[in-house]
Amino acid sequence: MSVLVVGSIGLDDIKTPLEEQKDLLGGSTSYASVAASFFAPVNLVGIVGDDFPKEHVDFFRAHQIDLAGLQIVPGKTFRWSGEYMWDLNTRETRSIALNVFESFEPKLPPGYEKTPYVLLGNIHPNLQHHVLDQMKGPRFVIADTMDLWINNTPEELQRLLPRVHMLILNDSEARLLTKQTSLIKAAAQIRNAGPAYVVIKKGEHGALLFGPDGQFFSCGAYPLEDIHDPTGAGDTFAGGLAGHLASLNHGVVTFDSLRKAVVLGSVMASYNVEAFSLERLRTLTQADIEERYQIFKRMSQFEVIG
Amino acid sequence: MSVLVVGSIGLDDIKTPLEEQKDLLGGSTSYASVAASFFAPVNLVGIVGDDFPKEHVDFFRAHQIDLAGLQIVPGKTFRWSGEYMWDLNTRETRSIALNVFESFEPKLPPGYEKTPYVLLGNIHPNLQHHVLDQMKGPRFVIADTMDLWINNTPEELQRLLPRVHMLILNDSEARLLTKQTSLIKAAAQIRNAGPAYVVIKKGEHGALLFGPDGQFFSCGAYPLEDIHDPTGAGDTFAGGLAGHLASLNHGVVTFDSLRKAVVLGSVMASYNVEAFSLERLRTLTQADIEERYQIFKRMSQFEVIG
Numbered sequence: 001m002s003v004l005v006v007g008s009i010g011l012d013d014i015k016t017p018l019e020e021q022k023d024l025l026g027g028s029t030s031y032a033s034v035a036a037s038f039f040a041p042v043n044l045v046g047i048v049g050d051d052f053p054k055e056h057v058d059f060f061r062a063h064q065i066d067l068a069g070l071q072i073v074p075g076k077t078f079r080w081s082g083e084y085m086w087d088l089n090t091r092e093t094r095s096i097a098l099n100v101f102e103s104f105e106p107k108l109p110p111g112y113e114k115t116p117y118v119l120l121g122n123i124h125p126n127l128q129h130h131v132l133d134q135m136k137g138p139r140f141v142i143a144d145t146m147d148l149w150i151n152n153t154p155e156e157l158q159r160l161l162p163r164v165h166m167l168i169l170n171d172s173e174a175r176l177l178t179k180q181t182s183l184i185k186a187a188a189q190i191r192n193a194g195p196a197y198v199v200i201k202k203g204e205h206g207a208l209l210f211g212p213d214g215q216f217f218s219c220g221a222y223p224l225e226d227i228h229d230p231t232g233a234g235d236t237f238a239g240g241l242a243g244h245l246a247s248l249n250h251g252v253v254t255f256d257s258l259r260k261a262v263v264l265g266s267v268m269a270s271y272n273v274e275a276f277s278l279e280r281l282r283t284l285t286q287a288d289i290e291e292r293y294q295i296f297k298r299m300s301q302f303e304v305i306g
Numbered sequence: 307m308s309v310l311v312v313g314s315i316g317l318d319d320i321k322t323p324l325e326e327q328k329d330l331l332g333g334s335t336s337y338a339s340v341a342a343s344f345f346a347p348v349n350l351v352g353i354v355g356d357d358f359p360k361e362h363v364d365f366f367r368a369h370q371i372d373l374a375g376l377q378i379v380p381g382k383t384f385r386w387s388g389e390y391m392w393d394l395n396t397r398e399t400r401s402i403a404l405n406v407f408e409s410f411e412p413k414l415p416p417g418y419e420k421t422p423y424v425l426l427g428n429i430h431p432n433l434q435h436h437v438l439d440q441m442k443g444p445r446f447v448i449a450d451t452m453d454l455w456i457n458n459t460p461e462e463l464q465r466l467l468p469r470v471h472m473l474i475l476n477d478s479e480a481r482l483l484t485k486q487t488s489l490i491k492a493a494a495q496i497r498n499a500g501p502a503y504v505v506i507k508k509g510e511h512g513a514l515l516f517g518p519d520g521q522f523f524s525c526g527a528y529p530l531e532d533i534h535d536p537t538g539a540g541d542t543f544a545g546g547l548a549g550h551l552a553s554l555n556h557g558v559v560t561f562d563s564l565r566k567a568v569v570l571g572s573v574m575a576s577y578n579v580e581a582f583s584l585e586r587l588r589t590l591t592q593a594d595i596e597e598r599y600q601i602f603k604r605m606s607q608f609e610v611i612g
Contacts, residue, residue, distance in 0.1 A: 087487055181393055183510075184529045204489075205511035206524070218512070218605050220524030223490045259608035299524050300606045302565035 003246040005033045005239065006045040006069075006106050006131050007121020007144075009052075010078035013094075014231055014276060017086050024277035025056045026080060028121035028144065031232035034281050035239030035268045036119065037063040038289060040246035043112050045069035045131065047104045049077040059282070068109040075100040088227050089203060108134045117246040119238055120164070122146050125156035132163050140245060140253050142166045143195075144238050150177050161194030165253070168238050170201040183208060197258060199241070201234060209262050217259045220300050222270035222292065229276040233269040236281070240268030267292045309552040311339045311545065312351040312375075312412050312437050313427020313450075315358075316384035319400075320537055320582060323392050330583035331362045332386060334427035334450065337538035340587050341545030341574045342425065343369040344595060346552035349418050351375035351437065355383040355406045365588070374415040381406040394533050395509060414440045423552040425544055426470070428452050431462035438469050446551060446559050448472045449501075450544050456483045467500030471559070474544050476507040489514060503564060505547070507540060515568050523565045526606050528576035528598065535582040539575045542587070546574030573598045 012026030029046040036042050042065045050072060060067060078101035081094040106127055116139040120128040128143055135141075143164040149157050150173060157177075161167065167190055171183055180186040187198045187210040198210045202221075209217040244261040245253060267289055274280045318332030335352040342348050348371045356378060366373060384407035387400040412433055422445040426434040434449055441447075449470040455463050456479060463483075467473065473496055477489055486492040493504045493516040504516045508527075515523040550567040551559060573595055580586045 182531055184531045202511060205508060206526070208529070216529055216605050217608065218526030218529075219608070220512070220526065220606075223514070223522055223524075225488055225490045256608075263608050297609060299522050300526075300608070302523065302525070302562075302569050302606070303603060 001116045001139075001246045001251065002041040002043055002066075003036050003117040003119055003242045004043045004045065004069075004108075004112055004115035004131075004135075004138075005029055005036060005119045005121060005242070006127070007032060007119075007123050007235070008078055008101060009046040009048050009070075010080050010101070011052075012079070012231065012277065013081040014229055015083040015094075016088065016229060017084065019228070019276070021276050025059070026231060026277060027078065028123070028232075028235040030056075030060075030278060031235035031272065032119055032121050032239030032242070033060065033065050034063055034278055035236040035265075035272070036243030036246070037065050038268070038284070038286070039240070039243030039264070040117075042066065042243070043069060043115050045106045045108065045112070047071040047073060047078075047100055049073060049075040049100045052077045059278075069106075069112055071104075073100050073103075077101075082231065084230065088230055091230070106131050116140070116251070117242055118142065119242040120144065121235060121238070125149055125153050125160045128160055129156065129163070139251065140165045142168060142238060142242050144168045144234065145173065147173050147176055158193065161190070164195050166197040166199065167195045168199045168201065168234070168241075170203065170234065174198075174200050199262060201237065207237070207262055207266060209258055211255050211258065215255045217255070217262060219259075219262045219266055220296070222266065222296065223299070224270060224273065227273045230273050231276075232278070233273050236272040237265040237269040239265070241265035263293060263296050264289070267296060307422045307445075307552045307557060308347040308349055308372075309342050309423040309425055309548045310349045310351065310375075310414075310418055310421035310437075310441075310444075311335055311342060311425045311427060311548070312433070313338060313429050313541070314384055314407060315352040315354050315376075316386050316407070317358075318385070318537065318583065319387040320535055321389040321400075322394065322535060323390065325534070325582070327582050331365070332537065332583060333384065334429065334538075334541040336362075336366075336584060337541035337578065337587075338425055338427050338545030338548070339366065339371050340369055340584055341542040341571075341578070342549030342552070343371050344574070344590070344592070345546065345549030345570070346423075348372065348549070349375060349421050351412045351414065351418070353377040353379060353384075353406055353410045355379065355381040358383045365584075375412075375418055377410075379406050379409075383407075388537065390536065394536055397536070412437050422446070422557070423548055424448065425548040426450065427541060427544070431455055431459050431466045434466055435462065435469070438466075445557065446471050448474060448544060448548050450474045450540065451479065453479050453482055464499065467496070470501050472503040472505065473501045474505045474507065474540070474547075476509065476540065480504075480506050505568060507543065513543070513568055513572060515564055517561050517564065521561045523561075523568060525565075525568045525572055526602070528572065528602065529605070530576060530579065533579045536579050537582075538584070539579050542578040543571040543575040545571075547571035569599060569602050570595070573602060
């Protein structure tokens with residue numbers, strides 16, 4: 001089955017303590033769509049200016065991503081510039097230019113409204129609402145968010161929660177959203193507000209998945225020695241997760257399938273941070289994914305079952 | 307088989323944001339010995355003053371802990387007073403009185419020198435050396451340490467590393483010891499300096515185990531909603547880990563047995579922080595341990611094997 005991915009598409013300038021690169025493909029939709037495309041067909045919804053390099057469009061197309069929902073309009077593409085501190089965990093936004101993204105209205109092209117899986121990438125909650133308003137009975141809706149929306153549009157975000165099956169956010173965002181220091185309590189509070197499932201990402205410490213009836217899964221992080229560019233790790237994670245769910249033939253989202261989805265999302269993110277922008281995803285193979293999935297299995301398993 | 311546990315025994319005053327308690331049983335040996343005693347016979351080595359309450363001695367004895375190595379000398383018992391900040395992750399030492407601990411010389415009583423498993427609790431590296439000098443071919447030696455010794459006695463600590471099979475320390479200590487921000491690199495550097503195995507504790511984020519040939523295990527943390535007193539969590543972890551190893555009949559320390567030991571250490575620590583001092587360990591049962599062990603298994607497993 002397919003997954004609809006909506007969010008931002010941009011051109012990034014990124015500086016790490018070791019390197020600086022400009023005019024890179026970026027944006028939550030770019031990372032999430034390409035990551036998801038390794039598992040399932042993707043319907044992309046996004047906007048770019050007429051300066052958007054054709055090679056990036058070709059790259060999406062090479063990944064069999066459906067681009068009927070890609071709006072190419074006169075003007076400049078969304079731009080973001082950021083700098084990572086020495087530990088690569090903290091980053092500062094140096095500049096943002098919304099450009100054509102400012103007038104983005106995610107209108108779904110015909111047929112998209114029946115996509116069974118939906119990943120609402122990290123954009124203004126009202127845009128996320130607008131996509132859901134057009135959908136016809138999606139099977140599973142995942143929303144990503146960030147501190148910006150938690151702080152600036154709390155009501156719109158709260159109204160979104162009952163409309164999604166899963167919310168993905170990082171640990172500091174979960175604490176910010178709920179005013180709880182305990183991630184366990186934070187997840188319970190978010191689940192009470194709507195989504196049956198919550199994923200809390202903990203960066204180098206892995207991710208936690210919470211579900212109904214106290215169901216809980218703790219996924220360790222892949223032991224990376226060298227991280228080159230953390231940009232898009234969360235989007236790649238969400239894309240891999242959503243893609244795996246959409247790939248399941250039976251179409252029922254069970255807690256077991258979500259566990260595996262969280263691991264595959266982690267696998268995708270672990271590869272993505274090995275290079276700038278989406279570079280590592282360009283050369284990634286199914287064998288690479290399988291190899292690292294097996295490593296996750298070995299590193300988290302402590303007793304052979306059966 | 308038995309495990310020899312050496313370290314401090316003290317009386318603690320502990321203040322958390324919610325509660326304050328005084329004259330509590332504390333010290334690395336107390337926590338580690340009692341935790342280990344759930345799995346294997348324990349030979350305790352420590353020192354207390356003649357003010358040490360008899361009820362604590364009785365408590366050790368009730369856990370079948372061999373007390374031939376417990377020195378009771380004229381004077382006052384080691385005292386520590388600490389306060390935890392609102393997040394329970396940071397703590398401040400309000401006062402320390404070494405008292406009789408200042409003259410502690412861990413002399414092993416006859417028979418102890420052949421104990422196959424040794425846990426060198428968190429004390430001055432020279433005391434840890436002194437114990438090893440008396441041992442006759444121990445099978446597996448585990449050392450705990452802390453920032454105090456990394457900063458104040460770096461040479462003594464470096465000399466200890468080739469003498470132990472496993473070093474246990476927390477993430478900030480691993481970074482302090484190696485000047486590496488990556489825990490993967492930190493562990494590799496510590497392993498190069500001696501111990502075949504390194505455990506890095508990450509508090510609420512679990513623990514990492516590193517071994518030869520790139521062997522790696524990531525253990526999630528138990529999702530505790532309410533932590534009452536984090537004191538002794540690390541000692542309880544180390545005690546449970548060492549106790550499980552000593553309990554294995556075959557006596558060969560494999561990476562698989564170490565994985566399980568790390569999980570059981572985590573189980574013991576997760577219980578210990580549920581109450582002040584060693585209170586939770588007083589009522590703990592084997593069924594409790596088994597129950598939480600199964601939860602760890604469920605929460606970390608993402609694909610049924612076989």
